[in-house]
Amino acid sequence: xxxxxxxxxxxxxxxxxxxxxxxxxxxxxxxxxxxxxxxxxxxxxxxxxxxxxxxxxxxxxxxxxxxxxxxxxxxxxxxxxxxxxxxxxxxxxxxxxxxxxxxxxxxxxxxxxxxxxxxxxxxxxxxxxxxxxxxxxxxxxxxxxxxxxxxxxxxxxxxxxxxxxxxxxxxxxxxxxxxxxxxxxxxxxxxxxxxxxxxxxxxxxxxxxxxxxxxxxxxxxxxxxxxxxxxxxxxxxxxxxxxxxxxxxxxxxxxxxxxxxxxxxxxxxxxxxxxxxxxxxxxxxxxxxxxxxxxxxxxxxxxxxxxxxxxxxxxxxxxxxxxxxxx
Numbered sequence: 001x002x003x004x005x006x007x008x009x010x011x012x013x014x015x016x017x018x019x020x021x022x023x024x025x026x027x028x029x030x031x032x033x034x035x036x037x038x039x040x041x042x043x044x045x046x047x048x049x050x051x052x053x054x055x056x057x058x059x060x061x062x063x064x065x066x067x068x069x070x071x072x073x074x075x076x077x078x079x080x081x082x083x084x085x086x087x088x089x090x091x092x093x094x095x096x097x098x099x100x101x102x103x104x105x106x107x108x109x110x111x112x113x114x115x116x117x118x119x120x121x122x123x124x125x126x127x128x129x130x131x132x133x134x135x136x137x138x139x140x141x142x143x144x145x146x147x148x149x150x151x152x153x154x155x156x157x158x159x160x161x162x163x164x165x166x167x168x169x170x171x172x173x174x175x176x177x178x179x180x181x182x183x184x185x186x187x188x189x190x191x192x193x194x195x196x197x198x199x200x201x202x203x204x205x206x207x208x209x210x211x212x213x214x215x216x217x218x219x220x221x222x223x224x225x226x227x228x229x230x231x232x233x234x235x236x237x238x239x240x241x242x243x244x245x246x247x248x249x250x251x252x253x254x255x256x257x258x259x260x261x262x263x264x265x266x267x268x269x270x271x272x273x274x275x276x277x278x279x280x281x282x283x284x285x286x287x288x289x290x291x292x293x294x295x296x297x298x299x300x301x302x303x304x305x306x307x308x309x310x311x312x313x314x315x316x317x318x319x320x321x322x323x324x325x326x327x
Contacts, residue, residue, distance in 0.1 A: 033225055036259040037232075047235045048150040049123025049266055051143075055091040058084050058118075073111035079126075079290030083118035092117050094142065097185050110135030115292050117143060120268060125289035127282050128270045134294060137178045140164075140238050140268050145179075145186050147236045147266065148211050159206075159230035160191075160213035163261070164238040165254065167245040168216065169194040175214045175240065188212060193229075195219045203228055217245065217253035224260060231260040242271040243278050251281070258285050 061069075061084050069085055070077065086092055089102045089109060109117070112130045119126050120143035130136055148161040166172045176192040183190055191205035193215035206213070206229055213220075213229070223229040237258070239245070245254060267286050271278050274293070282289060312320050 034221070034256050034260065037261070039262045041262065041264060044262065045152045045233070047264060047266070049147070050121075051093070051123070051146055051150055052083065052118055052121035053093040054083070054118070055086065055093070057088075058086055058091050070115075073114070074295050075111055075115060076293040077115070077290065078293075079124075080288070082115075082290050083122055085114040086118060087114060092121070094146070095186075098142065098145075098182065101182065101185060110139075112136055112292065112294050113139045116140065116268075119290050119292070120266075121146060123266055125267045125286040126269070127274075127286065127289055127291045128268070128294075129272070129274050129292065130270070130294040131272055136240070136270050137175055138182075140240075140270065141175070141178050141182060143268075144212065144236050144238065145183060145188055148188065149186060151233075151235060154209060154211060154233060156209070157230060158233040160210055161233055162212040162236045162238070163231065163234045163257075164212070164214045164240060165217060165220070165245065165257065166214060166240045167248055167250065169196055171241060172214045172216055179212055179214065183212065190214065193219045193223060199223075217250045217257060220257060221253050224257070231257070232262075234261045235265045237261060237265050237267045239267070239269040239281075242269050242281060243273045243275060246277045246281070251277070254281070255284075 066084050069075075069087070075085075086109060089099050089106075092099070092109075094102075112128055112134045116126065116128055116136075116139040120140060128136055128139060144162040144164075151161055154161065164172075164175055166175060172192050172194045176190060179188070179190045189205075189208065189210045190212035191202060191208075191210035191214070193202050193206075193213060195216060195218050199219075202219075203223075206223070220229070224231070239254065245251070267289075269278075269282055269286065269289075310320065
């Protein structure tokens with residue numbers, strides 16, 4: 001696997017909502033002062049990754065049962081030694097207070113949760129491809145909480161254990177809402193870092209010892225360059241809406257951020273589509289990963305659909321529609 005490959009889609013870097021930067025006249029790029037971190041893993045805290053205990057109900061499933069379940073959920077799997085999916089919340093070895101909270105809100109796991117949870121809790125890298133509204137936030141949020149609860153305690157200035165990168169402020173705040181709800185049950189602190197808002201409150205949350213950081217790439221790069229946040233202890237990385245982040249021009253910043261994180265981390269990537277650019281990012285930064293696709297593989301691969309909106313007068317709509325049908 002080539003971790004040193006670079007792919008730059010352009011000189012623009014997101015927008016104010018995503019905390020990114022535009023191209024400047026002197027072509028100064030965000031993060032250009034950052035150098036790849038050099039980790040001596042022998043002298044670092046060991047990462048506890050494999051937390052999964054398979055429930056007897058899951059163990060009893062044979063290959064035919066598993067395949068029928070996946071087929072019924074339009075689920076396609078790629079990778080080796082893939083854990084069997086779970087079908088009910090009690091089949092995951094979460095603490096009772098998390099299981100009870102899930103049961104109060106949802107009848108059953110969504111398709112992506114049923115397969116992602118066993119994989120993520122096993123410590124494996126993964127790619128999840130599913131449309132918005134699939135339940136993917138909980139698919140990675142709960143394994144992230146379990147991961148950090150099993151690591152060595154943070155010391156002052158260590159920085160977060162879990163890092164979630166998202167393309168926009170709105171999505172970052174939505175993700176934080178999930179972490180606030182389930183993190184409070186586990187006594188876990190989080191912070192949300194994004195552009196277009198004052199830095200002071202975000203820095204205070206970091207200084208209070210946030211164990212989970214949800215961030216847009218631009219503001220995160222800014223804080224790293226200024227020495228306000230360290231990724232030395234980050235061992236659980238999530239790239240949410242990876243395709244959208246690349247579309248917004250964040251790829252150089254994503255690569256800079258990942259270079260600050262120890263290479264033996266666990267990495268989870270989620271995307272609505274599976275274009276070549278996202279595939280390349282996965283090949284560069286994920287290790288022996290499992291891919292879980294929910295829905296049509298053809299639709300996931302099609303990332304070049306042009307939508308044309310034609311605004312016409314109300315009286316002209318019928319004729320315009322007739323002309324389009326006849327083309």
